[in-house]
Amino acid sequence: MTSSTEGHRSGFACFVGRPNAGKSTLTNALVGSKVAITSSKPQTTRHAIRGIVHRDDAQLVLVDTPGLHRPRTLLGQRLNDIVRETWSEVDVVGFCVPADQKVGPGDKFIAAELAKVAKRTPIIGVITKTDLVSPDQVVEQLIALQDVMEFAELIPVSAVDGFQVQTLTDLLVARLPEGPQLYPGGELTDEPEATLVAELIREAALEGVRDELPHSIAVTVDEMIPREGRDDMLDIHALLYVERPSQKGIILGHRGERLKAVGSTARKHIEALLGTRVYLDLHVKVAKDWQRDPKQLRRLGF
Numbered sequence: 001m002t003s004s005t006e007g008h009r010s011g012f013a014c015f016v017g018r019p020n021a022g023k024s025t026l027t028n029a030l031v032g033s034k035v036a037i038t039s040s041k042p043q044t045t046r047h048a049i050r051g052i053v054h055r056d057d058a059q060l061v062l063v064d065t066p067g068l069h070r071p072r073t074l075l076g077q078r079l080n081d082i083v084r085e086t087w088s089e090v091d092v093v094g095f096c097v098p099a100d101q102k103v104g105p106g107d108k109f110i111a112a113e114l115a116k117v118a119k120r121t122p123i124i125g126v127i128t129k130t131d132l133v134s135p136d137q138v139v140e141q142l143i144a145l146q147d148v149m150e151f152a153e154l155i156p157v158s159a160v161d162g163f164q165v166q167t168l169t170d171l172l173v174a175r176l177p178e179g180p181q182l183y184p185g186g187e188l189t190d191e192p193e194a195t196l197v198a199e200l201i202r203e204a205a206l207e208g209v210r211d212e213l214p215h216s217i218a219v220t221v222d223e224m225i226p227r228e229g230r231d232d233m234l235d236i237h238a239l240l241y242v243e244r245p246s247q248k249g250i251i252l253g254h255r256g257e258r259l260k261a262v263g264s265t266a267r268k269h270i271e272a273l274l275g276t277r278v279y280l281d282l283h284v285k286v287a288k289d290w291q292r293d294p295k296q297l298r299r300l301g302f
């Protein structure tokens with residue numbers, strides 16, 4: 001009997017590019033309507049998962065990277081170190097450049113940074129939004145991009161009309177190592193929104209403290225209601241449960257600064273997920289030994 005993982009590939013990819021290059025839209029086009037829920041172990045990545053492409057032969061996990069900045073300050077440099085670290089942790093990077101805009105200094109800056117990791121991580125040049133330009137302009141952009149750096153592959157796509165989206169998936173998958181599924185399939189769809197929202201909050205809360213609090217956090221979303229008189233704003237009230245007061249301190253951080261950052265990261269991801277603006281009201285509660293208490297577990301959705 002052959003093993004079920006034989007020939008199966010799995011791994012991580014991220015899209016980089018200047019703001020508005022079309023990274024999010026492309027991610028959604030690749031993933032389809034599926035939204036990633038990452039509650040399932042293993043926690044193989046420290047980065048927020050934007051979507052997972054499930055196929056019989058592969059599982060492609062698309063992760064978020066923070067934006068790259070022109071480093072004017074020490075903090076800017078530190079942020080860029082983090083970006084580069086992410087790039088070298090994924091199996092393949094897609095560098096997105098829109099077809100309808102000249103390859104500019106912003107792109108060149110990113111390319112120069114990408115070139116530093118290109119020996120270890122293959123970089124695929126992705127020309128996005130081809131539906132906005134003529135075929136000739138696509139060719140011109142391909143040529144312009146080729147001058148910027150050396151790519152493992154170059155491909156024009158359109159997330160809007162689906163042009164070459166499948167081919168791009170194939171190219172990304174081909175760069176993944178052989179391996180089993182990292183996340184169970186199937187469970188990614190049809191999750192009620194509140195569960196996904198809770199999961200995004202949990203992800204943000206665990207960021208950076210996974211080692212200290214690996215399985216001690218649970219999140220409940222108690223309320224998701226449209227802001228009165230507005231159809232573009234959702235009020236979300238959520239509770240973050242920890243097991244011990246000491247863990248509450250870790251989550252809150254100095255003067256609650258960490259919780260504030262968690263809330264702001266989670267809010268951005270929730271807004272991207274739901275396509276609406278969000279006010280997130282987040283509180284931390286100690287629920288003693290909730291993992292061993294069936295009643296509490298049920299309330300937390302386990």
Ligand SMILES: Nc1nc2c(ncn2[C@@H]2O[C@H](COP(=O)(O)OP(=O)(O)OP(=O)(O)O)[C@@H](O)[C@H]2O)c(=O)[nH]1
Nearest residue numbers: 018019020021022023024025026129132158159160
């Ligand atoms: N016509 C067309 N528009 C697109 C395509 N992909 C993205 N767009 C539009 O381009 C704009 C930016 O797309 P995003 O996916 O938000 O870009 P992004 O790179 O994620 O942007 P940041 O989050 O700012 O980094 C949006 O208005 C999209 O609707 C495409 O394939 N064709």
